[in-house]
Amino acid sequence: MTATTMEVAYGGVPAGKEHIYSQEPVLSARKLVITFGRVIGLDGVDLDLYPGEVLAVIGDNGAGKSTLIKCLTGAYTPDSGQITMNGKPVHFKRPQDSREAGIETVYQQLAVIPALDIASNLYLAREERRKGVLGSVFRMLDKKGMEKRAGQSVQDLGIQTIQNMSQAVETLSGGQRQAVAVARAAAFGSKVVILDEPTAALGVKESGMVLDMIKQLRDKGLSIILISHNMPHVWEVADRIHIQRLGGRAGVITPQSHDMGEGVAIMTGAKRLTPEDAA
Structure with a gap:
């Protein structure tokens, strides 16, 4: 079957949000290429993430979604191409480099330690010491301060189901x-x-809570990349949708310009975007 062509409405920009773009x-990423022996992981991929937007990245298995994210976060080093932040070139050699630049990633396999409390998990590998001699000489942690600031972070997100920062994570639900x-x-x-399949193992209610958090983060001005196989969730929260296919970018659409069926058709190759709009 020959793939049919489609056009992108609004030039790939959500209606009513032109000021963001x-x-x-x-x-930004330009012409990212990475190979693993004879296997092409990324084949000249471009990506743009704007301030205060949710950019969903979708694609079939093997399309290059995870490889793209690993290049953006320093887990992989591209063979060629350029990554920039606010217009300035960056070169991430390890994940710590991207974290120091202001990029945080939540992977599908949550990097939380169940036996530790909520505050300790929030400050994992970023523990803060007490002021003065107790912190500098005796290296004592500021547990009360971290609990207080952790509680404020949770409150700022509007999370009502978590109140006690000293509660062990193993006692919490998946959501x-x-x-x-x-x-x-x-x-x-x-x-x-960057959120990698944040609702994959959650029920309907807990998924709704996570989607609400994503919207709140966007409203606070954070830029979010959402990797997901759940099309209804993508169409609910995404401003734009970056479609990966066979290691390349098949195009960028919006929930207003294309419905879920069309998005899946582009993702699987049943339909394709016109070259000028897919680029």
Whole structure:
């Protein structure tokens, strides 16, 4: 069957939000290429993430979604191409480099330690010491201060189901654990938060809570990349949708310009965007 062509409405920009896309992207990638032996992971992929937007990244298995994210966060180093933040070139050699630049990632396999309390998980690997001699000499942690600031971070996100910061994470539901991971990313991700399948293992109610958090983060001005196989969730929260196919970018659409069926058709190759709009 021959793939049919489609056009992108609004030039790939959501109607009513044109002012966002007149700004400089907070994160950009140009012509990213990475190979693994004879396997092409990324084949000249471009990406733009603007301030205060949710950019969904969708694609079939093997399309290059995870590889793209790993290149953007320093887990992989591209063979060629350029990554910029606010117009300035960056070279991430390790994930710590991207975190220091203001990019936080929440992976599908949540990096939380169940036996630790919520505050300790929020400050994991970022523990703060007490002031004065107790912190500098005796290296004592500021547990009360971290609990207070952790509670403020959770409150700022509007998470009502978590109240006690000294509660062990292992006692929380799946949605609450995801909320802890997202709260940590929001607290330390000064520019970009990347969410990898955040609702994959959650029920309807807990998924709704996570989607609400994503909207709140966007409203606070954070830029979010959402990787998801759940099309209804993507069409609910995304401003734009970046479609990966066979290691390349098949195009960028919006929930207003294309419905879910059309998005899946582009993702699977049943339909394709016109070259000028897909580029």
